[in-house]
Amino acid sequence: MSAPTVTGTATPTLAELPLRPELVGEEPYGAPQLDVPVRLNVNENPYPPSPSVVAEIATAVARAAGSVNRYPDRDALALRADLAAYLGHGLAAEQLWAANGSNEVMTHVLQAFGGPGRTVLSFAPTYSMYPEYARNTHTAWVTVPRTADFRIDADAAVAAIAEHAPDVVLVTSPNNPTGTAVDLTTVRAICDATAGVVVVDEAYVEFARTGTPSALELLPAYPRLAVSRTMSKAFAFAGGRLGYLAAAPAFVDALRVVRLPYHLSALTQAVARVALAHAPEMLAAVDQLRVARDDVARWLVRQGLEVAESDANFVLFGRFADRHAVWQALLDRGVLIRETGPAGWLRVSAGTPAEMAAFTTALAEVLATPDASRAAPATDPQEGPR
Structure with missing residues (x-):
């Protein structure tokens, strides 16, 4: 049998590749x-971090490099314990999840709870990566408009949840790109109305005004609520690529099901632990x-x-x-x-x-x-x- 005929040039363009239909014409995010x-x-x-922190990071990398021939801790237990200690609120390591930036954390969420025939709902305008997470996981994307001052109207949110029955609701607080914080009364109303899971994305919460509450306070009352954060912003750790999420242990276990094996390198885990050990200085x-x-x-x-x-x-x-x-x-x-x-x-x-x-x-x-x-x-x- 003869080999199939290959059309196009020796180096095909993107348009000549057999992309998934929904990716045709799309541009990479960034x-x-x-x-x-x-x-x-x-x-x-x-x-940037101080010279002393940089030196400790270098030492941690050198130490981790000595065993880089071995796979890292697959579940990053020591790092997750450090993250739990940083967050407080009585959280334990099994209630934390970590990945390569909050982008990967959110991808894990939609891989676990979204997918074909399922819906994710959020409040526009909001983070422009959310619809891409939805697209990449074949999850339907629905938005509810914010008010004129970019806040979430709780009644409108509850009505939209009743109409669309979303499997995942994404609430960004403070919101990107508007900077708007969401009050916990609104978050409670959303959690009470949602049969699926709710994720409050607090990537910028360290910059919030003094007294602004965190949705971490609500975790004991809502086992289907998760709060995601990142070390890329306030922690001066954007190059370290470390995002994390706090939730009930069962929620975290769902993310462990879909994550790739050994998704966090030994070097990433080591460097992030140094940054957490110096949290006051990194957040100075x-x-x-x-x-x-x-x-x-x-x-x-x-x-x-x-x-x-x-x-x-x-x-x-x-x-x-x-x-x-x-x-x-x-x-x-x-x-x-x-x-x-x-x-x-x-x-x-x-x-x-x-x-x-x-x-x-x-x-x-x-x-x-x-x-x-x-x-x-x-x-x-x-x-x-x-």
Whole structure:
């Protein structure tokens, strides 16, 4: 029998590959990674670990490298115990799960509780990766619009849950890209209405204003509730790629079923444990970044712009008739921010004093130009992320 005929070039283009139909025309997710003087687009902590912590990380890596010929602890028990100790609230290691960033944690959640014939519901605008998690796991994606000030209306949420009967509900607090925190009364109402599971994504919670409660408080009362977090933001550990989730042990066991074997390397586990051992130092810049966030928010208001109230380390501001033109004009001046969220809005991360000064100087120049229109766009301001 002759071999099948292969069409196309020796090096096929993406369009020539037999992709799943729903992936045709899709672009890889990711904020621009450009080499510019000021990068305020991905909500990183701009303050690196101290030399002493860096030295301990190097020592931990060297120690782990001595046995890198062996597989790592498959369930990362020591790391999970450290995470439980960091979170408090009486949590134990078996109530924690860890993975390569909260992105992988959320993928595990939808692999375990989503899938064909199932639905995940969230509240738009929100994190633009959520629909991609849904797509990749063949889970139907449904959103409920937030209010004009980007909050979740509890009655609307309960009505949508009754209508769609979601298997997974994702609540982001503080929300990305708006920075809006969700009160626990609303979270309780969502949990009470949901027959499936609820995940409160608290990736930015360390930046929330003092007194803002965490959904961790609700875990004892709701065995189908999980709270996800990350070390990529406040912990100044974005390059370490460590996300985690707290929930009932049975919930965690469901994620263990779908995770790939040895998904967390020995090096990742070792380095994350060093960072957790130095949590106060790693989080030392959080107060500075809160101040930078609030200062830039007030400055933006003085420029006549709309600003969403934020409990995260970024500010969403607008509205612009052509936000891309404003984004590009800032980039031309060496300042990279994020073009994301509702139509007409832009997002800027809190940075160092020098970075924030560069941003405000550049934006003031852009706003002073005749074509820097601040008119509201014709599209719905609650339009979801692109």
